[in-house]
Amino acid sequence: MLVDVASLSIAFPTPQGPLPAVREVSFALGAEKLGIVGESGSGKSLTARAILRLLPPNALLTAERLRFDGIDVLHAREAALRAIRGRGAGLILQDPKFSLNPVMTAGGQIAEAWAAHHKGTRRQARQAALDLLRQVQIRDPARVAAAYPHELSGGMGQRVMIAMMLAPGPRLLIADEPTSALDATVQAEILRLVQDLVSRRGMALILISHDLALVSHFCDRVLVMYAGRIVEELKAAELARARHPYTRGLLDCLPSLTHPRPRLPVMVSDPAWLA
Amino acid sequence: MSAARGETWRDWLLSDTPGSRAQAAWGRRWRLWCGFRSNTLAMGGLIVVAVLIALSLAAPWLATHDPGAQALAERLQPPSAAHWLGTDELGRDVFSRLLYGGRITLGMVVAVVLMVAPVGLAIGCVAGYAGGLADRLLMRTTDIFLAFPRLILALAFVAAIRPGVTSAIFAIALTAWPPYARLARAETMTIRGTDFIAATRLTGASMGRIVLRHVAPLCLPSLVVRVTLDMSSIILTAASLGFLGMGAQPPSPEWGAMIATARRFILTEWWVPTIPGVAIFVASLAFNLLGDGLRDVLDPKQR
């Protein structure tokens, strides 16, 4: 198992006491594509970041087991963690505008990511960067490599981000709402690209999103989170047969082009879901 | 009984469902205060500033001697029971002079700030919101004043009018306002493009109302932080003017002037020039720590 999480809990200290954000979440992941779906505040981003212990400094993290690639993340020292971040797992965030360094060229950033985990000359790093840009299906890698992030479109920027994260050759890719800031046409392209790269390299993928339909399209398994807990776990193909009322609620409350309804069913949150 | 009352008063402030605008506003201020309180250095700064102000205000009652009373027989005495911080070159009690000097120095600082901050805020907000010609005119005016070095302008003022505390205050004020205008303008330009200002424009509100009631309140936090941090440099400027003989005139016990007149004793009767110097240092440092603490608490990006 690449990722093994048992009873993960994350809380934040507040003047009124610790506020739980993730409550006893357990899951395991091999070389497959896992989707984590939830609305804002469900704890999905924190859960994924906990695998690399990339949490805010005031977060209180407890778990029975938190292992990544054989390493005990819960008790590892910062130096050991720095080794697995990047080389073990890469993280793609929502808006490339905010996650790319605005004063470095795209090629420069990818080369830097490559050089941090490989020994080689600057020319080799630059070559690797161009090669990676080609792998993320950028038709004109030289032009994009020389461009600054603000000169690139959203979809292009996200491809650069993916190239940067793939540079060290990680085993796991965590994509946190990678396409929420992109247009529908570009969304599908980017996700198909991620899917393709992940299968070709034999990597594992954790795709975090609020879009249940999107996630089920591109993943093998889906975890549905609500208020810090996993309320349902199912295979992507079986989404239509989801049983938990929250998952059904998420599916039903979307407006549909093909099945119009004058009023959309509204999710009534059952306090039992918090138990 | 009082414990129970204390509980409900804090509950009232921290309530999630305030019942009035006043309650909501005080609740917000209380939360900011709690955040500020957790910063020990900042609290230290606040306490020192409060103590300095209190001592200065209470000078007439705390001073052991008349700050102007000369006693040449007792000149340059080291600290003793009779004179807690010794005497200066004319036999005047240093402690009493320090207390009264605090009034002058801190008074100058407060006067400058009260003049400078509102003017800078007004100019900056109007320039930032109106844009175009008004912006350019106001900013070029700001640039002109920004180009003057404070001390040189003060000397020029003094040449024109007579040296004294009033001219020093005006001289410092004239060169202190541009940074506030710049700061207010930068903040206003960021705020101007937000959706909530667009929504306010869509209520049909006039530009004056928008700037005064919607934009200016948002510029206040950074202005307050800047003012507090500037206090220390204003103190130093006032003291420098005093040191050059351009500010408070003898026999006024202004701290800078005290250093100037006693500087030839630095190696022998060191306490006479050093003690006012320490006072200036302590005041500057306290304001700096206070300003830092305020910035941590008021800066929206850090909240």
Next chain:
Amino acid sequence: MIEIENLEVRFRDLHAVRGVSFAAPRGSSFGIVGESGSGKSTILRAYAGLITDWTGTMRLAGSPLARRRERAFFRRVQMVFQDPYGSLHPRQTVDRALSEPLLVHGIGEIEARVLRALAEVALPTSVRFRYPHQLSGGQRQRVAIARALMAEPEVLLLDEPTSALDVSVQAEVLNLLADLRERRRLTYVMVSHNLAVVAHLCDTIGVMLEGEMVEQITAADLRAGRAAHPHTAALRALSTELEEA
């Protein structure tokens, strides 16, 4: 009610809106759909008077609109913005935000109207004196809608009103918008990048591509797949592709 003819908006080096024309009769809902950068929000902002550098003709109930809007215009036309957090003043309570339109227009009975507005958007009175950062995204958007309704407008311009909301909250807000339209007989112009959302609420949809409105289609035709322009068909395909999963 709303007529726009040949609207052109140019920013310094960008031709954002190129000759867009459409009309929305009173009581109808016109949706504008397109990808980011297609110019759809710009049309709304130009109509609202936030952008003054445009050419063409824009009319409200027959009377043409000038470059600058008078206060009376804002009693008839109001706008709801996309980011509920950004559209509320961070230092003003909900009560203050809702009172502002009343104060500007000199409308009385402020307390009663504020309470009525909160009830209309199904917000509890306990939120009345909260600051925006103490509200959830859905609550903030309701406040924004309530604020827009304070001046009792006839037209609501909706700029991606649910794009920043969770899907469960989106459903509630869409239902609320449908109810309000029914109750107050409002005319909507709604902008979104989400075809399903627009088709849910609007009867006619304009499709934007790079500043031009390439097609105007009824919601029924769109659902049935009778799109004339390839871009419309492409957007429809993307929307239904995921639904079939």
